[in-house]
Amino acid sequence: MSVSERTYIMVKPDGVQRGLVGNILGRFEQRGFKLIALKLVHATPEHLEQHYIDLKGKSFFPGLIKYMASGPVVAMVWEGLDAVKTGRSMLGATNPLASAPGTIRGDFALAVGRNICHGSDSVENAEKEIKLWFPEGVVQYTNDNSKWIFE
Ligand code: IDP
Ligand code: MG
Numbered sequence: 001m002s003v004s005e006r007t008y009i010m011v012k013p014d015g016v017q018r019g020l021v022g023n024i025l026g027r028f029e030q031r032g033f034k035l036i037a038l039k040l041v042h043a044t045p046e047h048l049e050q051h052y053i054d055l056k057g058k059s060f061f062p063g064l065i066k067y068m069a070s071g072p073v074v075a076m077v078w079e080g081l082d083a084v085k086t087g088r089s090m091l092g093a094t095n096p097l098a099s100a101p102g103t104i105r106g107d108f109a110l111a112v113g114r115n116i117c118h119g120s121d122s123v124e125n126a127e128k129e130i131k132l133w134f135p136e137g138v139v140q141y142t143n144d145n146s147k148w149i150f151e
Contacts, residue, residue: 001082003080003081003150005082005083005084006083006130006138007079008076008120009087009117009119009120010117011024011073012067013068013069014067015074016040016071018116025076027090028078028087028090031090032149033086034079035076035077036138036139037076037134037139038075039074040072040075042071042073043069045065048064048065048069050132051129052065063113067113077130077134077138084119084121084123087119087120088119088121090119091104092105093105094115096112096115
């Protein structure tokens with residue numbers, strides 16, 4: 001856990017279509033995380049299969065790829081203290097019905113196959129996902145508010 005830990009967060013096609021990009025992005029900003037990469041991208045099935053490679057073989061895998069390729073996604077990298085675990089807790093549980101109100105999925109979703117957002121589940125996977133979605137690299141800059149967020 002460090003203040004420079006990074007996580008890959010993505011608004012899925014249903015989140016984009018439902019106009020939830022600003023709300024989701026705003027939660028990470030308000031929490032104190034630093035935005036270091038952002039783009040709107042309509043990913044190919046091949047790219048998405050790579051992203052979800054660990055789930056290949058699951059019965060829902062073909063449907064998941066079709067859903068994720070059905071429209072553009074917002075790909076982001078956020079940096080800050082315990083970013084991976086905190087990002088996951090801000091998202092809520094995989095199944096929105098098990099997500100507490102106050103989490104993104106708990107506030108906006110009902111179905112596991114339309115759960116509007118993705119977040120890396122480990123620091124190692126975050127690094128892989130950041131490389132996959134941002135081969136061009138992230139943006140380096142100083143955020144002057146860090147002394148108001150970290151001790
Ligand atoms: P996560 O997104 O919370 O990390 P994973 O188990 O990595 O959950 O699954 C990736 C995505 O696959 C989920 O976010 C969800 O969109 C989809 N998914 C997972 N389990 C099911 C299922 O049982 N039916 C349909 N879609 C599923
Ligand atoms: Mg996952």
